[in-house]
Amino acid sequence: MKLALADHLIVAPVLLPLAASALMLLFDERQRKAKSFVSLLTVLALLAVALILFQRVVSAGFDGGPAASAYHLGNWPAPFGIVLVVDWLSGLMLLVTSILAVTSLVYSLSRWERAGPRFHALFLLQLMGLNGAFLTGDIFNLFVFFEVLLAASYGLLLHGSGPARVKAGLHYVSINIMTSLLFLIGAGMIYGVTGTLNMADLALRIPLVQGADLALLQSGIAVLGVAFLVKAGMWPLGFWLPATYAAAVPPVAALFAILSKVGIYALMRVYLLLFGGKVGWTANFGEEWLLYGGLATMAFGTIGLLAARTLSRLAGYSVIVSSGTLLASLGVGQGAVLAGALFYLVSSTLGLSAFYLLLELIERRDTDPGVRAVVEPVFEDEDTDALEEGESEVGVVIPVTIAILGGGFLFCALLLAGMPPLSGFVAKFAIMHGVMGLGRDISAAAWTLVALLIISGLATIVATSRAGIDLIWTPSDRPQPVLRLWEAIPVGLLLLICLGLMIFAGPVMRYMERTGRSLQDRDGYIHAVLPAESMAHRESQP
Amino acid sequence: MKRWIPYPLLAASLLLMWVLLTQSPSIGQLVLGSAVALLATWAMTALRPERVKIRSLRPVMRLVGIVIIDIVRSNIAVARIILLPPRNRISDFVSLPLDLRDPHGLAVLALIITATPGTMWIHFDRTKETLLVHVLDLVDREAWIELIKGRYEALLLEIFDQ
Amino acid sequence: MEAVLAIAIGVLTASGVWLILRPRTFQVIIGLSLVSYAVNLFIYAMGRLRVDAPALTGAEQAGAASLSDPVPQALVLTAIVISFAMTALMLVVLLAARGLTGTDHVDGEDGE
Amino acid sequence: MWAILLLPFAGSLAAALLPTTSRNAAALLAGAIALLCVGSLAMLYPAVAGGDAIRSELEWMPAFGLDLLIRLDGLTWVFAFLVLAIGFLVVLYARYYMATEDPVPRFFSFLLAFMGSMLGLVLSGNLIQLVFFWELTSLFSFLLIGYWHHNESARSGARIALLVTAAGGMCLLVGVLLIGRIVGSYDLDAVLAAADRIKGSALYLPALIFILIGAFTKSAQFPFHFWLPHAMGAPTPVSAYLHSATMVKAGIFVLIRLWPVLAGTDAWYLIVTTTGLATLLVGAWAAIFQQDLKGLLAYSTISHLGLITLLLGLGSPLAAVAAIFHTLNHATFKASLFMAVGIVDHETGTRDLRRLSGLYRFMPFTATLAMVAAAAMAGVPLLNGFLSKEMFLAEALENHRGTIIDEALPFIATTALALSVLYSVRFIHQGFFGPAPTGLPREPHEAPFWMRLPVEVLVLACLVVGIMPSVTIGPFLHMAVESVLGDATPRYSLAIWHGFTRPLALSVAALIFGGVGYAIFRDRLNAFTAVPLMGRLKGRRSFEVVLALIVSGARRLLALTGTGKLQPQLRLLVIIACLAGLLPFLRYGYEPGDRPGVLVDPGFALIWLVGCLCAIGAAWQAKFHRYAALILMAGAGLASCVSFVWLSAPDLALTQLLVEGVTTVLLLLGLRWLPQRHPEMLPRTRRLSPYRLRRGFDLGIAIAAGAGIALLSYAVMTRPLPNSIAGFFLENAYPGGGGKNVVNVILVDFRAFDTLGEITVLATVGLTVFSLLRRFRPAVESVRAPEQQRVQNAFDDRSEGREVGDTRADYLAIPRIIMQWLSPVILVFAVYLLVRGHDLPGGGFAAGVTMTLALLLQYMAFGTRGVEARLRVRPMSWVGLGLLIAVATGAGAWLFGYPFLTSAFGYADILVIGKVPLASALLFDVGVFLVVIGATALILTVLAHQSIRTPLTRPRSDAEPEAGEL
Amino acid sequence: MTTLMLALAITAAQILLGLAMLCTAYRILTGPRAQDRVLALDTFYVNAMLLLLTFGVQTGRTVYFEAALIIALLGFVGTVALAKFLMRGEVIE
Amino acid sequence: MIQAPDLPLWAAIIVAFLIFSGAAMTLIGSIGLLRLRTFYERVHAPTLGTSFGTLLICLASVVCFSVLRSRPSVHEILIVVFITLTAPVSFMLLGRAALYRDRIEGNPEVPPQAQ
Numbered sequence A: 001m002k003l004a005l006a007d008h009l010i011v012a013p014v015l016l017p018l019a020a021s022a023l024m025l026l027f028d029e030r031q032r033k034a035k036s037f038v039s040l041l042t043v044l045a046l047l048a049v050a051l052i053l054f055q056r057v058v059s060a061g062f063d064g065g066p067a068a069s070a071y072h073l074g075n076w077p078a079p080f081g082i083v084l085v086v087d088w089l090s091g092l093m094l095l096v097t098s099i100l101a102v103t104s105l106v107y108s109l110s111r112w113e114r115a116g117p118r119f120h121a122l123f124l125l126q127l128m129g130l131n132g133a134f135l136t137g138d139i140f141n142l143f144v145f146f147e148v149l150l151a152a153s154y155g156l157l158l159h160g161s162g163p164a165r166v167k168a169g170l171h172y173v174s175i176n177i178m179t180s181l182l183f184l185i186g187a188g189m190i191y192g193v194t195g196t197l198n199m200a201d202l203a204l205r206i207p208l209v210q211g212a213d214l215a216l217l218q219s220g221i222a223v224l225g226v227a228f229l230v231k232a233g234m235w236p237l238g239f240w241l242p243a244t245y246a247a248a249v250p251p252v253a254a255l256f257a258i259l260s261k262v263g264i265y266a267l268m269r270v271y272l273l274l275f276g277g278k279v280g281w282t283a284n285f286g287e288e289w290l291l292y293g294g295l296a297t298m299a300f301g302t303i304g305l306l307a308a309r310t311l312s313r314l315a316g317y318s319v320i321v322s323s324g325t326l327l328a329s330l331g332v333g334q335g336a337v338l339a340g341a342l343f344y345l346v347s348s349t350l351g352l353s354a355f356y357l358l359l360e361l362i363e364r365r366d367t368d369p370g371v372r373a374v375v376e377p378v379f380e381d382e383d384t385d386a387l388e389e390g391e392s393e394v395g396v397v398i399p400v401t402i403a404i405l406g407g408g409f410l411f412c413a414l415l416l417a418g419m420p421p422l423s424g425f426v427a428k429f430a431i432m433h434g435v436m437g438l439g440r441d442i443s444a445a446a447w448t449l450v451a452l453l454i455i456s457g458l459a460t461i462v463a464t465s466r467a468g469i470d471l472i473w474t475p476s477d478r479p480q481p482v483l484r485l486w487e488a489i490p491v492g493l494l495l496l497i498c499l500g501l502m503i504f505a506g507p508v509m510r511y512m513e514r515t516g517r518s519l520q521d522r523d524g525y526i527h528a529v530l531p532a533e534s535m536a537h538r539e540s541q542p
Numbered sequence B: 001m002k003r004w005i006p007y008p009l010l011a012a013s014l015l016l017m018w019v020l021l022t023q024s025p026s027i028g029q030l031v032l033g034s035a036v037a038l039l040a041t042w043a044m045t046a047l048r049p050e051r052v053k054i055r056s057l058r059p060v061m062r063l064v065g066i067v068i069i070d071i072v073r074s075n076i077a078v079a080r081i082i083l084l085p086p087r088n089r090i091s092d093f094v095s096l097p098l099d100l101r102d103p104h105g106l107a108v109l110a111l112i113i114t115a116t117p118g119t120m121w122i123h124f125d126r127t128k129e130t131l132l133v134h135v136l137d138l139v140d141r142e143a144w145i146e147l148i149k150g151r152y153e154a155l156l157l158e159i160f161d162q
Numbered sequence C: 001m002e003a004v005l006a007i008a009i010g011v012l013t014a015s016g017v018w019l020i021l022r023p024r025t026f027q028v029i030i031g032l033s034l035v036s037y038a039v040n041l042f043i044y045a046m047g048r049l050r051v052d053a054p055a056l057t058g059a060e061q062a063g064a065a066s067l068s069d070p071v072p073q074a075l076v077l078t079a080i081v082i083s084f085a086m087t088a089l090m091l092v093v094l095l096a097a098r099g100l101t102g103t104d105h106v107d108g109e110d111g112e
Numbered sequence D: 001m002w003a004i005l006l007l008p009f010a011g012s013l014a015a016a017l018l019p020t021t022s023r024n025a026a027a028l029l030a031g032a033i034a035l036l037c038v039g040s041l042a043m044l045y046p047a048v049a050g051g052d053a054i055r056s057e058l059e060w061m062p063a064f065g066l067d068l069l070i071r072l073d074g075l076t077w078v079f080a081f082l083v084l085a086i087g088f089l090v091v092l093y094a095r096y097y098m099a100t101e102d103p104v105p106r107f108f109s110f111l112l113a114f115m116g117s118m119l120g121l122v123l124s125g126n127l128i129q130l131v132f133f134w135e136l137t138s139l140f141s142f143l144l145i146g147y148w149h150h151n152e153s154a155r156s157g158a159r160i161a162l163l164v165t166a167a168g169g170m171c172l173l174v175g176v177l178l179i180g181r182i183v184g185s186y187d188l189d190a191v192l193a194a195a196d197r198i199k200g201s202a203l204y205l206p207a208l209i210f211i212l213i214g215a216f217t218k219s220a221q222f223p224f225h226f227w228l229p230h231a232m233g234a235p236t237p238v239s240a241y242l243h244s245a246t247m248v249k250a251g252i253f254v255l256i257r258l259w260p261v262l263a264g265t266d267a268w269y270l271i272v273t274t275t276g277l278a279t280l281l282v283g284a285w286a287a288i289f290q291q292d293l294k295g296l297l298a299y300s301t302i303s304h305l306g307l308i309t310l311l312l313g314l315g316s317p318l319a320a321v322a323a324i325f326h327t328l329n330h331a332t333f334k335a336s337l338f339m340a341v342g343i344v345d346h347e348t349g350t351r352d353l354r355r356l357s358g359l360y361r362f363m364p365f366t367a368t369l370a371m372v373a374a375a376a377m378a379g380v381p382l383l384n385g386f387l388s389k390e391m392f393l394a395e396a397l398e399n400h401r402g403t404i405i406d407e408a409l410p411f412i413a414t415t416a417l418a419l420s421v422l423y424s425v426r427f428i429h430q431g432f433f434g435p436a437p438t439g440l441p442r443e444p445h446e447a448p449f450w451m452r453l454p455v456e457v458l459v460l461a462c463l464v465v466g467i468m469p470s471v472t473i474g475p476f477l478h479m480a481v482e483s484v485l486g487d488a489t490p491r492y493s494l495a496i497w498h499g500f501t502r503p504l505a506l507s508v509a510a511l512i513f514g515g516v517g518y519a520i521f522r523d524r525l526n527a528f529t530a531v532p533l534m535g536r537l538k539g540r541r542s543f544e545v546v547l548a549l550i551v552s553g554a555r556r557l558l559a560l561t562g563t564g565k566l567q568p569q570l571r572l573l574v575i576i577a578c579l580a581g582l583l584p585f586l587r588y589g590y591e592p593g594d595r596p597g598v599l600v601d602p603g604f605a606l607i608w609l610v611g612c613l614c615a616i617g618a619a620w621q622a623k624f625h626r627y628a629a630l631i632l633m634a635g636a637g638l639a640s641c642v643s644f645v646w647l648s649a650p651d652l653a654l655t656q657l658l659v660e661g662v663t664t665v666l667l668l669l670g671l672r673w674l675p676q677r678h679p680e681m682l683p684r685t686r687r688l689s690p691y692r693l694r695r696g697f698d699l700g701i702a703i704a705a706g707a708g709i710a711l712l713s714y715a716v717m718t719r720p721l722p723n724s725i726a727g728f729f730l731e732n733a734y735p736g737g738g739g740k741n742v743v744n745v746i747l748v749d750f751r752a753f754d755t756l757g758e759i760t761v762l763a764t765v766g767l768t769v770f771s772l773l774r775r776f777r778p779a780v781e782s783v784r785a786p787e788q789q790r791v792q793n794a795f796d797d798r799s800e801g802r803e804v805g806d807t808r809a810d811y812l813a814i815p816r817i818i819m820q821w822l823s824p825v826i827l828v829f830a831v832y833l834l835v836r837g838h839d840l841p842g843g844g845f846a847a848g849v850t851m852t853l854a855l856l857l858q859y860m861a862f863g864t865r866g867v868e869a870r871l872r873v874r875p876m877s878w879v880g881l882g883l884l885i886a887v888a889t890g891a892g893a894w895l896f897g898y899p900f901l902t903s904a905f906g907y908a909d910i911l912v913i914g915k916v917p918l919a920s921a922l923l924f925d926v927g928v929f930l931v932v933i934g935a936t937a938l939i940l941t942v943l944a945h946q947s948i949r950t951p952l953t954r955p956r957s958d959a960e961p962e963a964g965e966l
Numbered sequence E: 001m002t003t004l005m006l007a008l009a010i011t012a013a014q015i016l017l018g019l020a021m022l023c024t025a026y027r028i029l030t031g032p033r034a035q036d037r038v039l040a041l042d043t044f045y046v047n048a049m050l051l052l053l054t055f056g057v058q059t060g061r062t063v064y065f066e067a068a069l070i071i072a073l074l075g076f077v078g079t080v081a082l083a084k085f086l087m088r089g090e091v092i093e
Numbered sequence F: 001m002i003q004a005p006d007l008p009l010w011a012a013i014i015v016a017f018l019i020f021s022g023a024a025m026t027l028i029g030s031i032g033l034l035r036l037r038t039f040y041e042r043v044h045a046p047t048l049g050t051s052f053g054t055l056l057i058c059l060a061s062v063v064c065f066s067v068l069r070s071r072p073s074v075h076e077i078l079i080v081v082f083i084t085l086t087a088p089v090s091f092m093l094l095g096r097a098a099l100y101r102d103r104i105e106g107n108p109e110v111p112p113q114a115q
């Protein structure tokens, strides 16, 4: 099958960062300017590609056409070759990723890229991993991209070195290696029982598994699910998350905001695709685990929010709460919640990212010189690329620094707490509307979800108001934080997008609803991936 | 010639190795093998090995023959030592002075001594020019020294230029 | 054969898991390696066992069904590479942790 | 209409952007906007007066039944008018109240935003929208209360207000969602039309409770009232605005708005009446003991809010009318009182009743105004407060439900009103009469005209309404009442004189009791520093204690439910994974399949006997004998390599064998930086039982995990193979992929994308390792050269004729020759593996690792410096190049219009050589090859480089003389 | 018959090699010294290589040859590193 | 798996003999690893496997595949060559390291280093 040039765009989100980072490896380590430039260019191109792909999904999907389109790598037919699929969900995730990429990168350019070597290559590889994970339609390829994104995240987490990062890194690496092994076990068993790795093909084959094979298949899927849940940070598998995110340098943590969502994405993708059929045993498989796990995660995150002593921990537990909310929303098993959950996903990801960018600016005043000493060169041959040297530290001191920081903080807090005027409120409303709006009775679990949504929002207010008042309102003799324009702009941009999400909640929600529906009605995806005759063939089987 | 094929013997051996590996002496493989062998020899020049100074290749066959015989003999001897019940056997280190200086010659000697069961090259002290060998069944210290110096070193001295 | 391999996988896993649960970083890295061995064998086993049937075809196609399943093998190859990479990474991180925290305890603090 | 809503927000934004010094501009802007809005609202009056609601809709989230909807009816109009008119007066007042150096644009910005939110709230025609603005009022009130955030009281007051009201807002949201669920719409008109459905629904009670919590928190009803007095840290204009017409009235507004659909049930009656009653009493009781004028007003506000709530709770239409009326009256007199107190504070520098006295002679105008307003608050005839109070008393005397509340209501009402009289009298008498004050922070004098003007306007309103109610407030009240009650609007009269009625009697009694009470207790009241009976129940303290408890509880709970340690996390992970894998078998049972097994080979079994022994040994030794554990691990690895060969997976065996070698070297490289561990280092306490218990438990987990995975694999292996995708690969590898080695064709063609990802992982890890080791800080003990080197170098140094390093040179002299000559051999072998990989076991990865091993041998033989003096080792570039080749090969397919990684192969007929198979996949494999060499070499050499780096802190002490024989 | 004889001989050889590996395993496990373990590991590698060769003869396939060749050519890399670590305290100086 | 390639009797006998004796030789070497007393004695034992064991089994392979394919198959010689080149390197390095370790511990069985 010959393709037009534009059709190859689907693979660009993976190849572009890969090629750019490969190119950077050929550069000398000192050519920072050039690397920053290439990096920025790549990220902007990624944003453009994501927008185009998104636009395609939107225009095709809302016209009633097939929103999902598949790219058969190597020109091998599915389910044999690997496919990349852009559909409602992956298009959205790509877009969110590239937005975060742009903001985090711009933010890092003013300072953080210099905290260690090879930042840009790692950053781009991280993007490649994320994009690949969102695009792939193959379960083992998903593993590979998980590894790519994890490998890059290890590098980025450790960027800047220092005891806190290294210790967090050790935990993060150990847990994730173990998790990857679980992923392999799960994926292996799924292949062992079904004989395929393509997700669409699996969706067709899984309902046909019968008898004693069922236990094996479910066992494999459950193990795989555990792997996803670790990434998503579900209680009690997500204790690593706040510490890890807190240790990372701000632009990295800001990009990591999407990392925990990869686990959620994988759950949505795999579980809804494989078990969305509502046929036989696949109906509602594992739902209650997601639900109760999600609720427990929300509760744990809430406790953490209240207990957090630093802003970065607070943000970490917000990530947990957000994960828990999404898991529980997935678990309540009501389609109407999906749209709200997706909206929430986008909104909370952007909000958390902004929060991570911001909190360092706020806490910057407390920079402890002792911390820096540890990461100073140890050996004589280090080249002098430490944070301060060479470049002027005098930024554009905006006279209203505090006002901007305070305002930004306030908006982030509101966003995370689910208060107006930003999109957090709409997201929370949409989830609650979904949870309460359906079914004959509101189940106890639904009530709990609502209660936890409220309580976690309150806890966010309690915690952020305490921290915000301490850091911004309380007079102190700390020096005025130095805020650079290019650090403020990304935060503002993210918040602006959240405001936009709120204002244009109608169309956005329409998209989310279509996304939610497409996840439940899997045919669009399967049709896009598998050739028609194989569908027909499979469907004719008992 | 020297410039293009710095180590003709090496190149030839590598080509032979290629043919053995591919198990097909077709022209195609020969050409490819030659190319690879050349590539490898060039790579070798980059490593700048010490020059191999060979005086004569004639004693090589004799050396090989001796070594094979010794290996067979000592294999049996060592097997007996292992299998038979322990007797009063002395195994000890033997230190002997060497006249061989050429590193490649020494390397071959080391290979021979170590590959032969029952003797073991431990250490060559270049300052004192003495070799330390461990012998499993040391009946007669002098006999062993004579064996090494007379049987192997002498031949090697003939082969390698000093 | 199946039983032997299953037991082998089990023993490797058990040893590895036991090490992973130990408090010293080096134990953890050895444990992860052992579990990786086990997982590689496990994935391989998902294609069922076949002796003397490597997945080599050719113009003179043997019956495809009689060959061993190449898919898990390809997956294991990828997994081997990745687990090697992860071992390297883990090692370096543990060295860094050892240097920065002054102990090889996984939590950076001594005392069991 | 949208303009009315948007203007304040736009103004807020504009004010925020003004320079901090432009107080006049900001005030002018705020005032103009308020006036403009009042004007527009007035123009809408005729349309509303007709009794119909004006609706204006903007699509927002139609899918959720959520559209932006402005709905203007009588009630809304009146409330909006209050918000805007009092807002205007507050702006005027604030202009003169706020200090010159205060950066007021921010203040006016918040004030305008608050005004907008409040307007949005009352104008909402949609319940969700209402909640939206409701939360915004919480937010902006927080900012306003905390405006003087350098004061601790302002900060904590703001935070308390925020927490309480935001929490209430979230409850309100739930309640509203429930209403939406019952009604099927959030549209206010739809909701109001569905009164019966709501009251009959099973969800009525939860909805009611949630909505009431929301309303009560906002309107400072007992027991949520405590935030209000603490909000007094706000600038007085803010208090005047928030606590008269706006913030606290939001709750009342919601109660009134939803009165038709929620009121009239027993639950409503019981909850609302009781709460109102309690609030009425508590507020009034606390107010009389206040020494701070603003505190007095705050509690009086609480009390009056309780009164209104009580009225609404009664459920009768007349009571509702009274409630609405009193809401309006309270807004006017309370706003003016706050402003008057503000003037007093402003001009004297204190608000302490005990210090103030005789101010009348200094500020007669203000005093008069305050007196009139206080009289209105006390319910003195000819003032507006009197009218609504009479209505209240009349309702109090009515029998509503025949409960005990009904019986007691007249007495309680009278008592509360008497208290109200008492604190009003106390306020006026103590503040404005008596001897001249002494020791005030400032010399008191009359306030400027413009500052008094707002008070005068409000007081005038009190008077006019009080004297001529039906002419002035009548139509508006009627309009508001009708919009709420509709057809149920009762007949009521706004006359000043209804004759000698029972309510009048109670009213008079209250006035007398209040006056007498003040006369008796005035001095004693001044002595109180806390409110008797309620003193212990300090709202803020207990709130903060509760918060602190929550936080410390959360910390304890967090420690209990979470962990920062790695072992417990891994333990949990393993346990959960085991359980997850196990659960399905509990349901379906475990049974091995019936596929005929492969006969056991003794060699294979023995290999694994050894392998298992090694694995267990590694587990046993890893703690103290790292080196031994490493060897044991390699043994186990070798067993799996051999079994891959045995089980027809030669590619895996090759790869794993090669990786084994590299891994061993890698771990050894690392081991150099890990200081020794000895069993002696263990303290004896390790033998304690919890430690053993944990080990036992871990052993159990390990065995369970092992057994579990063994059983799983056995079950799968004994089952017949499903109809898998493998068949396609086996059939198409040669015809479609041009390779006979199916595994390799999968790797470089069918699933080349996996391989691309995999080499990316390798490259990324290389980068990470590189980055991390650039700042490597070795453990203190291992900075020095290893002990062996120190000893050997010392020996060399000591010995005659030897130089430092000779031992090493001697050691490696012979092996290094062999290792060097082997490198071209290994290179040829690597190329062989690469070239043949497509048809036979091998491939780019195996070839790459082989090359790395050759390189490693050189490094081991010649040392880092030795090798790098000879070779240009630039692994980073190799990685980059390899990745680019792989990507470019894949992208080459685009030129032909095929997807990425589409392979091409053919047979090139080259002269002499004959047919040579060429596949683009081979080029891809070359990329893999390069990346693998680059990345593995990068990792290993970067590690190796650590040894030759010179630490900044400590000179390298190779030649350190140390005792020891060699 | 011929085949059976050969098969039995090969299997017997494999068993012998397996037993040889068991011997090496004993040394790997018990040492006593580090050098004993290394030596035993090296021997284990050689034994495994020979086992692979017998397997190749048994199956009549040459595809397993490269695995044996890798052990022969590169199996010693690990041993060299281990030995050098013992002698010098670090693998690459 | 009891199987073997289909060889003529003479070849089968040769192969069987070579393979069995090679394995036996190797086993003897490994037994030596068990039985011999000191490390320096034990270090001799594996050479049985690397020399005779390998040689015999490779010869078996040569015979087997040459007969099977009816053309000379001598690539096994590479294994013999490689193992002969590489095994001594390991043993030498290991032996010297052991010597150092024994000397540093003052083991009387090893000769002291001459200054």
Ligand code: NA
Binding pocket: A156, A157, A158, A159, A160, A161, A165, A247, A248, A249, A252
């Ligand atoms: Na970092």
Ligand code: NA
Binding pocket: D651, D741, D743, D744, D747, D837, D838, D840, D841, D842, D843, D844
């Ligand atoms: Na391959």
